[in-house]
Amino acid sequence: MSNLSAEEKKYKKFITIVSIAIPIAVAALFGIKLPNVEPLSFLPPIYATINGLTAVLLIGSIIAIKNGNRKLHEQLNTTALVFSALFLVMYVAYHMTSESTKFGGEGAIKYVYYFILITHILLSIVVIPFVLFTYMRAKLGQFPQHKKIAKITFPLWLYVAITGVVVYLMIAPYYVH
Template sequence: MVATATTSQSRANTRPAVLAILAISAAASLFLFWLIYKHPAADISRTKLPFLPALNAVLNGLSATALLVGYTFIRARKIAAHRASMITAFLFSTLFLVSYILHHYLHGDVRYPIHAALRSVYLPLLATHIVLAVIALPLVLVTFFFSLSGRIPQHRKVARWTFPIWLYVSVTGVITFVMLRLAQGS
């Protein structure tokens, strides 16, 4: 009876934070969809900060690398090193998000050429990347909340889902960048 009361009390204590994270994540996702699909590009000529897509790919790659390093550390039970790696991955992903927002504010949406090779591969890959990126944001924030607030059992449960989704989003971010650049060059 005591364990059940403690468990339900713990859920009640985390509910406001998790709801706030979900609300912030939903607002961020709606903002990004508006920015990408409705907001007119500020720099139609694409001359301002043209390196942003490449920077985004580098930041995604660094995030994926930090995630894999963090995973190896936790498997080896090196908690402090794991925490440092995951904070590093979070920082790279945060910098990515800032750069991504700036890129889409300036340049708008960049479309894959209709007749380019591998379009039938690119579009499903991009679709899964986008859907899972929307899911990853609240998962990452909730996972960090549980870890930083000392709720390690909850952290472990959520991290089992967060890690592969976050890693997939980071890796496919790099792949979609490369595919788009190759298609634009042909």
């Protein structure tokens, strides 16, 4: 017999579904181009800015909790979660209406770019269940477990947020307008 509460079971089921569905949906939608739709070429700097703001929120969140301000910590993390969802929607919308941009750099910078891009993409998939489980632990008042998983979630999420900005800045000169 399981020691999990009904609420925790419900959260875990939701998190599992979302953690699998998001990467599959993004991959599927990435291959769909909407015909006769104006390219949403204005979105990349917006969603890169949202990634940057997410990083700022995460850093502010850590400062808030280290200063004992649990309420501000919760508000900043909730906002970071909303920003990550907004990023995802804009990112998919852009790629459904625009051709992917090829990186034009050569030499060592090309390898640096692809290393950052690949780790960003892989960790953006990995971080989904971490973020959701960390959030769930806090919502359920399971603060020792929350703190334990947050020590993994925070650096992963921060890396994804920061590298999203770096990837944008590195590829921005190659966007076709």
